[in-house]
Amino acid sequence: MSGVTDDLGGKTIVVTGATRGVGRGIARYLAGRGARLVVSARGAEGLATLSTELDELGASYVARTADAADRAANFALVDAAVETFGTVDGIVANAVTSNPPVPVEELTDEDLDVPFDASVKGTVWLMQAAFPVMRAQGHGRIVTFGSNAALNGVPTYSAYSAAKEAIRAITRTAAAEWGRHGITVNAVCPVSVRHHTPGLDDPEALARFERGFAKQPVPRDGRLEEDIAPVVGFLLSDSSAYVTGQTMMADGGRIMLR
């Protein structure tokens, strides 16, 4: 097919928030396809566990502790990619931090600051760190994360949702600014609840989720490596060279954004 493939072998990708949930699934997926990784998370313990998994997969990788809200820490991740692998082909700005859900009328400064510092600013800092390298080489792939909770509106998730929609706006803006350098910027809205939603040991909560999944076209929860990560993989690959400023749903058809 004229040499255009979704082969990720040898590409250098930075993945933040890589030790849990969606980020871990993406890291494992990319490692399994021969990508060279810089993986990060706040906790050293989680990174040690992930490192063991990546070793078992035979991956080439660097693991770094990093707080996504720390601008310098994001730049250090890109520096690590360049120092170790010579470049950075793509970034996956997945790290997210949020406070417990609260109603809008009770939102505090901190409730808003936490997701905006780690998710919104963290995404921007990582994008800024990667931009000079990508501009110099004339190509780059940036993947950010929105949320179906933000698209549909879910009670008590206003701060998290506002941050996620802000990320989608930044995604489109950066796509418009950086396209001329061969850099694509796209967002993914994944749905996978089992790994992170509190209360799934509660049979009633579990039953409620199952009822929701049953109504989806693909009637099950999203699998991290099999359903979510391949969508991210497409946006990191040469196959998506002409796709930018877009949001792709990885949600089994639940929302059908547009």
Next chain:
Amino acid sequence: MTAQQVRVVAPGASSFAAELTAALEGAPTGDCVVYVCGDVGAAVAGALDALDTDEWDRRAEQVLRDALTALQDAHRVLSAQGGRVVVVAPTVGIPGAPGLVPFVTAVEGVRAMVKSAARQWGAADIAVNAVLVPIELLVPATAGTTAYLPPPALGRPPTVVDVAAAVAAFADPARDGVTGATVVVDGGSVMAP
């Protein structure tokens, strides 16, 4: 269909369909029907105030009927083992296009059909997705009708290979959790919403 086949269906389409077929040659896909919604006879500019019912039938209703037939045929050949349906259509349904009201209306209708089919057939392991491309790629005679859109952020015109790569991604069984989705392959011109 036998295993690992891609069938491109394109009633009334320009040479784009043949080029797409060639570009998909050798792509790693599962069973997939690709429908190209780009009838050169329907994408003809005309004034809305002068539109009569015959013209509406030709440039809107016929486009919808062709798409419906294609989706029904796709279901027939894929229902036994599951598979993928990818509808390639122009982006103009999202922002609209002056002079192309019937065709643009039909294109958005086709996307609604894609989403509804995706909801109906997901449990049967048939995914239905849309790939949107600049209209002039499908119907070269429409060049200039979307001059009001921002230029592509990537700074170059699209190629059939760009489109084939996205089609192949949706045709890949590895992404069978994606259905009812629209991906725009236009270099970053139409980003809404």
